[in-house]
Amino acid sequence: MSDEAQKRPFLFLWTSDPGRESEQPDDPKIEDWLSEGEAAGAWQFGDPVAGPGEARSVVRRGAEVIVTDGPFPEFKEWFYGFDVVLARDIDEAVEYASKHPLARAGRAYVLPTVPMEDSN
Amino acid sequence: MTDTTQEQYLLLFTDAPDAEPYSQEADDIFDWLEAVADHRIFGERLTGREEARLVTKRQGEVFVTDAPVAEFKEWFSGFDLISASSRDEAVEIGSRHPCARFGRVLVLPLMGAIQSNALLEQTVHARANVAAEPTALA
Numbered sequence: 004m005s006d007e008a009q010k011r012p013f014l015f016l017w018t019s020d021p022g023r024e025s026e027q028p029d030d031p032k033i034e035d036w037l038s039e040g041e042a043a044g045a046w047q048f049g050d051p052v053a054g055p056g057e058a059r060s061v062v063r064r065g066a067e068v069i070v071t072d073g074p075f076p077e078f079k080e081w082f083y084g085f086d087v088v089l090a091r092d093i094d095e096a097v098e099y100a101s102k103h104p105l106a107r108a109g110r111a112y113v114l115p116t117v118p119m120e121d122s123n
Numbered sequence: 124m125t126d127t128t129q130e131q132y133l134l135l136f137t138d139a140p141d142a143e144p145y146s147q148e149a150d151d152i153f154d155w156l157e158a159v160a161d162h163r164i165f166g167e168r169l170t171g172r173e174e175a176r177l178v179t180k181r182q183g184e185v186f187v188t189d190a191p192v193a194e195f196k197e198w199f200s201g202f203d204l205i206s207a208s209s210r211d212e213a214v215e216i217g218s219r220h221p222c223a224r225f226g227r228v229l230v231l232p233l234m235g236a237i238q239s240n241a242l243l244e245q246t247v248h249a250r251a252n253v254a255a256e257p258t259a260l261a
Contacts, residue, residue, distance in 0.1 A: 024181060058229060061217045064224075085202075093174065093176060101178050106180040112191065
């Protein structure tokens with residue numbers, strides 16, 4: 004098995020952060036971060052997320068579906084976007100996330116995935 | 124086949140304090156996967172909080188926090204990237220996911236800014252072949 008095949012997906016969730024700093028001129032550009040990740044076989048896809056007023060929260064309780072319009076008071080910060088990245092382990096994923104300009108101008112949750120076939 | 128002329132949404136599944144307790148017998152995830160196959164682009168379950176990291180960079184220094192507490196009290200259990208013709212349809216798709224009962228579903232509209240639909244389609248197909256043809260991702 005090749006090295007590449009042993010990588011697994013990680014979800015990066017980018018959010019605002021009260022301690023965020025403004026971007027600096029020497030910060031990496033998002034385009035460079037993406038192309039570096041694509042060249043390394045790490046970055047798969049990602050997208051900015053719309054503002055909290057555009058989001059919906061959905062639950063089913065008994066037979067009832069309850070839909071709540073955003074913004075949600077429990078979210079003081081909001082999502083900037085997400086990326087799906089392949090990495091060998093959490094450290095490799097963290098290292099790649101730390102190079103994104105939003106590591107400074109926000110924060111990253113780096114979330115490992117569980118393959119569906121392993122979780123049954 | 125996914126219709127990429129449609130809008131894209133991120134369904135983010137979280138725990139919820141008032142949710143139905145999880146039961147494997149009541150987990151109809153495979154029915155959902157079959158029912159929404161035309162809408163679902165990609166999705167995975169997420170590990171518990173303990174394996175996650177919070178990453179920030181402040182004054183040039185990288186800070187990594189193990190087992191971070193989410194910005195809100197609950198934690199993320201999984202996600203799906205779907206296409207839908209409207210937000211109402213995305214909400215309807217999310218409402219049928221078992222996590223709507225065992226937790227909560229956040230329906231997040233995407234901006235379509237970074238990833239062109241054509242490229243997304245290409246990477247999703249490449250991803251489906253990752254085990255067989257790993258170089259297809261490069």
